[in-house]
Amino acid sequence: MKPSVRLVAERAKVSHATVSRVLNNVDVRIAPETRLRVERIASEMGYQPNRNARALATGRTQSVALWATNLRSVYYGEYIHFIHEETLRHDYDLMVSGAKVPQYGVVGKDVTLDTSKLMSWPVDGIIAVDLPRATVPGMKGSLLGGIPFINVGGYVLESADYVQVDFTEPAIEAVQHLATVGCRRIAYLVPDWFEWFIPSDDPRLSGYKSVMAALGQEPEFIVSPNERREGVASVLAAYIEQHGCPDGIFCYNDEMAIGAFLELRKLGRRIPEDVALVGCDGIRESEYLHPPLTTIMPPLEEMCSVAWSFLMKRIQDPTLPLQAARLKARLEVRGSSQR
Template identity: 30%
Template sequence: MSTIRDVARLAGVSAATVSRVLNDKGYVSEEKKEKIEKVIKELKYEPNQVARGLAKKTSKTLALIVTDIANPFFPELAKGAEKIAYLNGYSLLLGNTKGMDHQDDDYVKLLMNKYIDGVIIASHDIDTKILKEQENTPMVVLEMDNDIENACTIKVDNYYGAMVATRHLLTAGCRKIAHIYGPQYDSTAKERLEGYKAVISGTLGATAILTAGDFTINGGAEAAQNLLNKYPDIDGIFAGNDLMAIGVLKKLNQLKVKVPEDIAVCGFDGIFLTQVTNPELTTIEQPIYKMGELAAEKLIFRINHPSYKKETIELKTKLNIRESTLIIRSGNKRKHFVDK
C-alpha cells in the first residue's frame, strides 16, 4: 500500500506539500499540484481518513440516534440517511437508546465526544437539556419539540394525519371508534391523540374512547384486549403507530373478531410490515425514507454552514387504504368480544 511519502518522493516534493494538496489547505503551485495528483492516480493512493480527520478535527462521520432499531420505522429511516451520507463522503454511525439502562444521556455525550461531525436525533428518550449542552455539534432533530438553537427540526403533520385516520374510519361506517395512544412524553403521540379527539369532539353522538399503549406490538395487543373488555361494541380502532395496530390485528385474530367486518383498524407510520399483515393494514403513511434523506442533507449543510439559523420543516402524510378498513358497514349488530 502506497504512503504519502511514496507520493512525495515520486512527485519530487515534500510530504507536507502533498498533505496541503490532499487537505486543500495552504498554497501549492499549479505545476506541483498537477504532478502530485498525477502520482496519486498512478499509485492509486488512498489517504488515511482517520489521520486526515484528526488533522482537520473532522471524521466524515455522522451519528443517527434512534429509540429502538427493532422498530421497522428506524431501519427505513437509516437507509435514507445512509444513502445521502455515502454520496457525500460520510459514514453513518447508528446508536440505539432503548435498553441503555436509563443511561441515555451519558450515551449521547459519549457519541458526541467521539469526533462525529454531526448528529441526527430520532429518539424521545433523550433529555433535551443534554442536547442543548451539545449545541456546538451540528444537529437535526426528528419529531421532537425543542428550543435548541441552530438545530434543524423535521416533523410530519401528525395532528392532521390523525384527523384523516379518524375521519376515514367514520367514512368506513364505524360509529364507536377507540384510539390507542402512545407515551405522552412523545410529542408525536400527543399530536396524534389530539387529532383523534378533535374529530370525535366534532362528530355528533361520538365519544372519545381512549386507552394507553407503548408503541409496541405487545402493547397494542394488550390495549386491544382492554378496550374490548370495557367497550365490547366498538367497531373501529385507530392505533397511534403501526406496531400497535399490528398488535391489535394479532389480538383480534386470537379472539376470532373479523377485520374489517366487525372492527376496522387503522395505524400510523407506513412501515413495510403493514403490507404483509392479514388483512393488510390501512395506515397513515409518512415519508420515512425521504425523512432520512432530508435529515442527512440538512445535517451536512449545517456542518458546512455552522452558523445557519434554527429551522423547522413539516412533511406531509397520506392515507393508504388497505383491507383492514375496506368494507363499509351500516347498522350491523355488535358482538361481545371478551377474552376468556
C-alpha cells in the same frame, strides 16, 4: 507496498500537500484536471485514507452520529437506513447511539437526557430522531457540546435545526375515514406514556379528539404498556372483554396496529368487516398483512435527505441561523379499513 499519499503524489507528479488536499476534500483552489488526475491515480493504486491523519489535516472525522431513544423499532430502522445511504453517498461513517431517558415524560417532572457518551464521540455532526420533550445538557442553539446538531421526526426541539413530519392532517383524515366507512365506535390505541401526549399536543391525539368531538362521540382509549406489537394482545383482549369491541381502531403506530391485527384475528374478529384498522408510520411490513394495513406514510427518505443537507451546512458554518422544515405525511388507504 501499501499505497501512501507520497506514492500517489509521485505518480501524479504533484506535491504531497496537493494530494492530501484533494483526497481530504479541503476547500482550496486546485485545477479540475489535477483533482481528477489525483483521484484517478489514487483509485487505481487502491489508496485508502488514514482516518486519523485526515482528522488531523482537516479537523474533521468524516463521521456522524445518529441518536434515537428506540433502536428496536422497524420504523427507526428505516431512519438508520436512509441516513446510512447519505453517509455512503458523501463518504462519511455512521455511528448509532441509543438515548437513555431516566424517566419517560411524566407530567410535572423534569426529564433530562444523558448526553455524556454521545458527546465523547469524535463526530462531525449529530442527527437525533424523535427526541422526547426533555432537557438536553450541552445544547446551545444548533450545537450540542459544540457539535453541529439536527433533530428529525414527529417530535422535535424547535430551538435547534429540525426537520419535522406533520401528522396533523392525515391523523384527522384517518379518523374521518373510519367514520365514513361506517364505524360507530372508534378507539385510539396508544402507549402507556399517555399523559405525556396531552401537554405535548401530539397531533395524532389532537386529530383523533377533534374528529370524535365533531362526530359527537366519546373518545375511547386503549392503553398498551408500550409502543411495541407484543404489548398489545393482553390489553386489547381485556378491553374488549370489559367494554365490547370497537368497530374502528386508530393506532399510534404500525407496530401496535400489527399487534392489534393479530389479536383481533385470534378473537375471531374479521378485518375490516368487524373492525376497521388504521396504523401510522408506513413500515414495509404493513403492506404484507392480509388485508394490507391502512397507514399514515411519513416521507422518511425526503426527511433524511433534507436533514443531511442542513447538517452539512451547519458543519460548514456553525453560525448559520436556524434551519427548519416541516414535511407532510399522507394517509394511504388499504384493505384493513375498506368496506
